[in-house]
Amino acid sequence: MIKGLRPLLRRSTYAGALFAFGGVLASLPLLSLALLPALAWRSAPESVQFVVALLVWGALIGLVGLARTTRRVLVLSARRLLGVALPEPVAVGTSTRPPAGSAATGTVPPRADRWRTPLWLLLHVAVGWTGALAGGVLLFAGLTLPGGWLDAEAGLSLFGRTARVSGGWESWAVGLGCLLLAAAVCAGVTKVLRWTAPRLLGPSSAERLALAAERELRLAERNRLAHELHDSIGHTLTTTTIQAAVAGELMATDPVAARAALRSIEESARAALEDLDYVLGVLREREAETAPARTLADLPELLDRLRHAGAIVEPELSGDLTQVQGTLSRAAYRILQEGLTNAMRHGAGGPIEVRVTATPEALEVGVVNAAGGGGGSAVDTRTGSPSGASERPDRRSAFPTSGHGLPGLAERVRLLHGEFDAGPDGPRRWRLAVRLPVRLPA
Numbered sequence: 001m002i003k004g005l006r007p008l009l010r011r012s013t014y015a016g017a018l019f020a021f022g023g024v025l026a027s028l029p030l031l032s033l034a035l036l037p038a039l040a041w042r043s044a045p046e047s048v049q050f051v052v053a054l055l056v057w058g059a060l061i062g063l064v065g066l067a068r069t070t071r072r073v074l075v076l077s078a079r080r081l082l083g084v085a086l087p088e089p090v091a092v093g094t095s096t097r098p099p100a101g102s103a104a105t106g107t108v109p110p111r112a113d114r115w116r117t118p119l120w121l122l123l124h125v126a127v128g129w130t131g132a133l134a135g136g137v138l139l140f141a142g143l144t145l146p147g148g149w150l151d152a153e154a155g156l157s158l159f160g161r162t163a164r165v166s167g168g169w170e171s172w173a174v175g176l177g178c179l180l181l182a183a184a185v186c187a188g189v190t191k192v193l194r195w196t197a198p199r200l201l202g203p204s205s206a207e208r209l210a211l212a213a214e215r216e217l218r219l220a221e222r223n224r225l226a227h228e229l230h231d232s233i234g235h236t237l238t239t240t241t242i243q244a245a246v247a248g249e250l251m252a253t254d255p256v257a258a259r260a261a262l263r264s265i266e267e268s269a270r271a272a273l274e275d276l277d278y279v280l281g282v283l284r285e286r287e288a289e290t291a292p293a294r295t296l297a298d299l300p301e302l303l304d305r306l307r308h309a310g311a312i313v314e315p316e317l318s319g320d321l322t323q324v325q326g327t328l329s330r331a332a333y334r335i336l337q338e339g340l341t342n343a344m345r346h347g348a349g350g351p352i353e354v355r356v357t358a359t360p361e362a363l364e365v366g367v368v369n370a371a372g373g374g375g376g377s378a379v380d381t382r383t384g385s386p387s388g389a390s391e392r393p394d395r396r397s398a399f400p401t402s403g404h405g406l407p408g409l410a411e412r413v414r415l416l417h418g419e420f421d422a423g424p425d426g427p428r429r430w431r432l433a434v435r436l437p438v439r440l441p442a
Contacts, residue, residue, distance in 0.1 A: 016190025
């Protein structure tokens with residue numbers, strides 16, 4: 001019994017009843033307008049006048065429910081007073097062009113969806129009036145019956161028998177029962193509205209498709225930003241870690257080379273900050289500045305940073321790389337950046353071969369490095385030759401890996417309709433090879 005009384009003691013029950021009674025108050029101006037046709041038709045019977053007024057009243061309520069603002073107000077009120085999780089209404093109209101790969105946005109909502117809000121508003125008003133009348137009568141009886149206040153008395157006739165309560169302890173018991181019934185009416189009204197709100201005020205079928213398309217676009221954008229962060233920031237942290245180790249080893253013996261390594265760290269960090277600022281701006285949903293465009297034109301700078309970090313880089317470039325523009329050039333740069341980062345992190349030292357071949361049909365990029373547990377040697381930043389290999393241990397080891405690099409590259413290549421291959425190339429070499437078509441297939 002105590003469990004059954006719990007809903008009557010919750011504040012949310014009476015907040016929901018307040019929401020229902022708000023519909024009663026909002027419908028009163030429409031009721032006065034609905035009475036005008038009935039009053040003008042004085043020759044009609046009272047029952048006909050009542051039906052006419054009721055029909056006109058319902059039609060006016062339905063018309064108000066067709067307004068988009070009405071639904072937004074109802075959704076906001078239902079979230080606050082009913083405690084129902086309802087998303088914001090999504091504008092679905094014929095003027096919106098659907099995004100690529102999605103037919104959700106830009107469709108006209110079906111006729112049944114357009115009438116869901118008017119139906120809810122009619123139900124809201126009907127339930128509100130029923131609850132207000134029943135609850136008001138019970139509340140009045142519960143307050144006036146005990147002790148015969150205001151000379152109130154109650155009577156019940158059933159099967160030819162009549163029972164009356166006008167005073168004594170019976171009046172107190174009946175009054176308490178009326179108050180409990182009034183609270184139960186509030187609980188019932190709240191439960192009905194909570195059950196119907198998600199079904200009538202919740203997203204329609206067209207809105208669900210539009211929301212799914214919006215989430216898909218947002219997820220794709222976040223995945224793209226995650227790839228950008230992984231490629232740019234991951235590469236910078238790898239090279240700066242190695243460059244810092246080299247600078248520390250050369251500080252006493254070769255200050256000029258140490259200062260060169262520190263300058264390279266500064267340049268790498270500045271470029272990484274530009275990428276990070278852009279990505280954070282997009283994630284914070286503010287208008288971000290233009291994205292830093294790293295293309296194949298920036299490849300020499302990338303290779304110089306690796307040389308300052310102590311790597312031996314052997315580039316092999318063929319074809320007119322200046323003809324590679326736009327998305328293809330940016331993708332090729334990121335692919336090479338990730339391949340070189342992996343070579344620095346997990347390679348066994350030795351030369352890193354970088355191959356870029358541009359033809360009218362395709363762009364081929366690749367990175368080949370030694371694999372295994374061998375040690376590498378640092379490089380003299382002034383001459384480009386190995387320096388002090390026997391005196392300084394190799395610092396390019398024990399880098400953590402997320403496992404997202406190669407899958408991210410494969411996804412990037414797939415979106416560009418290219419070919420991706422990564423794996424062992426012989427017993428002690430690792431090869432990354434990508435072929436990107438210059439012209440996308442129709």
